[in-house]
Amino acid sequence: MSASQKSFDRIKVLVVEDDQNTMLLIKRMLLDLGVVNIFTSDNGADALHLLGSFDGQDLVNVVLCDWKMPHMTGLDVLKQIRTCDPDMPFLMITGNADVDSVIEAKAYSVTGYIKKPFSMEVLRKKLRIVQRMLDAKESNAA
Amino acid sequence: MTNAPGDLARGRLLRDLIFSLIMAAMIAFLTIDIVFFEIFDVLSDEQRHFWIKVFDLAVLFLAFGSAWFAYRRWTDSRQEIARRVAAEDDRDTLREQLTQVQKMKAIGELAGGIAHDFNNLLMVIDGFGRRAASSLGDRATLEECLNQIVSAAERGAALTRQLLVFSRRQAMEKTVVTVQELIEGVQGLLVHTLPEQFEMRFDLEDPASKIETDPNEFIQAILNLVINARDAMPNGGRIVISTKEVQADAGTPNWIKFDIRDTGQGIDEVTMKRIFEPFFTTKGRDQGTGLGLAMVYGFVKGNDGRIEVSSSVGEGTEFSLFFPSSGGAVVHTTEANGEERRGCGETVLLVEDNEALLNLIKVQLEELGYNVMSATGGFWALEIDEDYSGTIDVLLTDVIMPGMSGIELAKAMVESRPDMKVIFMSGYTDDSKKTGSLPEGATFLQKPVKSSRLAAVLRERLEENLEQQQAS
Ligand SMILES: Nc1ncnc2c1ncn2[C@@H]1O[C@H](COP(=O)(O)OP(=O)(O)OP(=O)(O)O)[C@@H](O)[C@H]1O
Ligand SMILES: [Mg+2]
Numbered sequence: 001m002s003a004s005q006k007s008f009d010r011i012k013v014l015v016v017e018d019d020q021n022t023m024l025l026i027k028r029m030l031l032d033l034g035v036v037n038i039f040t041s042d043n044g045a046d047a048l049h050l051l052g053s054f055d056g057q058d059l060v061n062v063v064l065c066d067w068k069m070p071h072m073t074g075l076d077v078l079k080q081i082r083t084c085d086p087d088m089p090f091l092m093i094t095g096n097a098d099v100d101s102v103i104e105a106k107a108y109s110v111t112g113y114i115k116k117p118f119s120m121e122v123l124r125k126k127l128r129i130v131q132r133m134l135d136a137k138e139s140n141a142a
Numbered sequence: 143m144t145n146a147p148g149d150l151a152r153g154r155l156l157r158d159l160i161f162s163l164i165m166a167a168m169i170a171f172l173t174i175d176i177v178f179f180e181i182f183d184v185l186s187d188e189q190r191h192f193w194i195k196v197f198d199l200a201v202l203f204l205a206f207g208s209a210w211f212a213y214r215r216w217t218d219s220r221q222e223i224a225r226r227v228a229a230e231d232d233r234d235t236l237r238e239q240l241t242q243v244q245k246m247k248a249i250g251e252l253a254g255g256i257a258h259d260f261n262n263l264l265m266v267i268d269g270f271g272r273r274a275a276s277s278l279g280d281r282a283t284l285e286e287c288l289n290q291i292v293s294a295a296e297r298g299a300a301l302t303r304q305l306l307v308f309s310r311r312q313a314m315e316k317t318v319v320t321v322q323e324l325i326e327g328v329q330g331l332l333v334h335t336l337p338e339q340f341e342m343r344f345d346l347e348d349p350a351s352k353i354e355t356d357p358n359e360f361i362q363a364i365l366n367l368v369i370n371a372r373d374a375m376p377n378g379g380r381i382v383i384s385t386k387e388v389q390a391d392a393g394t395p396n397w398i399k400f401d402i403r404d405t406g407q408g409i410d411e412v413t414m415k416r417i418f419e420p421f422f423t424t425k426g427r428d429q430g431t432g433l434g435l436a437m438v439y440g441f442v443k444g445n446d447g448r449i450e451v452s453s454s455v456g457e458g459t460e461f462s463l464f465f466p467s468s469g470g471a472v473v474h475t476t477e478a479n480g481e482e483r484r485g486c487g488e489t490v491l492l493v494e495d496n497e498a499l500l501n502l503i504k505v506q507l508e509e510l511g512y513n514v515m516s517a518t519g520g521f522w523a524l525e526i527d528e529d530y531s532g533t534i535d536v537l538l539t540d541v542i543m544p545g546m547s548g549i550e551l552a553k554a555m556v557e558s559r560p561d562m563k564v565i566f567m568s569g570y571t572d573d574s575k576k577t578g579s580l581p582e583g584a585t586f587l588q589k590p591v592k593s594s595r596l597a598a599v600l601r602e603r604l605e606e607n608l609e610q611q612q613a614s
Contacts, residue, residue, distance in 0.1 A: 086544050086545070087544065087545050087546075089521070089545065106497070106518060109495070109519065109544035109545060111519065111521045111545050112519075112521040112522060112525065125525075125528055128528070129521055129524040129525060129528065130521075132524055132554045133520060133521065133524065133545070133546050133550070133554065135554065136546065136550035136551065136553045136554035137546070137550055139553060140547070140549060140550045140553060
């Protein structure tokens with residue numbers, strides 16, 4: 001497909017990642033890719049809080065979430081989100097894509113994965129797909 | 143589900159309104175606070191301090207109130223949406239149950255008649271069976287008895303078929319069939335149903351014309367009409383089934399017309415007004431259910447067709463059924479039984495969120511000779527779309543999937559792959575209401591999809607590709 005350098009200014013991302021350094025890296029990458037709307041949270045509870053806030057669903061249109069986190073795992077976050085928003089794009093960030101968590105995640109209709117460690121190109125591709133999903137949704141609704 | 147966004151918007155409006163009211167109140171209190179107690183120095187110090195505290199408390203109270211209110215509004219709207227979705231689901235199941243109940247009621251009515259008929263049939267079988275057993279030496283009697291038994295069994299089978307059609311749960315499965323094929327199906331059944339004093343004639347003007355329908359229900363409908371004709375001619379007579387294609391207005395498909403004409407007693411004007419009413423019958427209680435024409439009517443309407451009757455008392459009756467002609471290619475049912483139409487290594491992208499079903503269809507496609515890539519959702523499909531540099535000949539996708547519907551997926555993909563054919567599969571007959579209309583030129587397959595049907599539809603779409611290439 002044409003690797004057009006689409007700008008991602010319509011993407012509004014929420015990153016949930018407990019590891020400070022990884023978080024920083026992801027944020028850098030997102031900024032470099034031209035994503036301007038970035039929310040971050042180092043734990044699931046805060047992330048849910050943001051999504052559950054007044055305009056949470058307007059503020060964010062894609063969630064990138066680490067899978068292995070203390071207290072609340074990525075799966076817990078996904079489950080919670082799915083109870084009220086079955087369509088929110090949710091990409092899980094996994095270290096070792098272990099089979100069980102993948103199957104579990106699919107049961108809660110996870111949107112996709114990003115395997116750690118990932119390059120900027122990978123992230124760009126994933127975001128481009130998210131953008132295509134959003135575009136298609138919009139044109140279908142119109 | 144469809145009204146959720148509307149509700150959200152309305153909820154937001156209300157929320158904003160109440161918010162601005164609270165804000166206005168807070169500002170008002172503060173203004174009074176400042177204007178009256180700071181600027182106009184009307185009260186004593188002590189009184190002033192007291193009133194300032196009162197107003198500050200009021201402002202504080204309002205602030206907390208609004209925060210609490212905001213929180214409640216938010217949780218309420220969430221729950222409300224969840225409830226609504228649940229209610230919608232309930233309504234759907236209710237409606238389903240209702241039609242089911244109606245059917246069961248009809249079956250109850252039918253059952254009386256059928257039990258009666260079955261008893262007669264069993265008596266015939268029993269009687270002739272005994273007779274056969276006691277006359278084993280007499281070849282002629284034996285043959286006659288066995289013939290009677292076989293024909294009784296056939297009548298029994300016809301009866302159960304009628305019941306089954308009635309009690310079927312799933313939506314109709316429509317296919318494109320030729321007039322010829324339909325009439326052959328009718329002939330197959332009629333040979334056994336009509337006694338000899340009836341003359342049956344068929345007259346097909348355009349046997350190759352096609353309509354889209356459920357062949358089983360079609361045959362059932364024609365059978366009902368023929369049986370009515372038979373009943374109208376107690377002393378025998380002629381039944382003619384003729385078909386032809388009739389021109390329609392420009393822009394609309396032609397009509398395929400099926401006439402069923404008899405030389406029976408006819409229908410008088412008073413009766414004519416009521417013949418399509420369910421349970422209306424002029425036959426005795428044990429003989430007619432009055433459901434025959436009601437079924438025919440429902441069937442015709444369900445196929446976007448119409449029905450006309452003309453009759454003159456003492457001379458005969460003619461029922462005419464009109465169905466829109468279908469331009470689509472014929473999916474040959476004969477092929478479905480025999481060898482399937484195989485693929486030639488074309489690439490199919492299969493998208494289905496149910497993994498078990500995905501695997502099943504994948505295996506079927508591979509057995510048919512296709513190169514299959516599969517995805518459990520729109521995102522994965524788009525990933526394949528980005529990664530795979532070869533051609534994808536066909537996108538075969540479920541319609542309703544979480545996150546991204548099949549229709550949205552198709553929209554996103556055809557932009558970059560304009561030659562790709564799209565085939566939708568769904569368990570619902572009318573997904574378009576939930577997910578927006580199907581794109582033009584798309585093919586729609588009703589689940590459960592039989593391997594043979596899948597094979598036929600795939601070939602149909604892929605070969606239309608070839609034709610286009612040859613044409614250009
Ligand atoms: N070809 C016909 N000639 C004369 N009368 C007819 C003809 N077809 C239908 N009718 C009239 O319409 C009535 C309703 O027909 P319908 O098929 O709905 O019920 P039925 O034939 O009485 O019962 P069932 O179909 O269950 O045996 C019949 O009772 C009969 O009076
Ligand atoms: Mg009848």
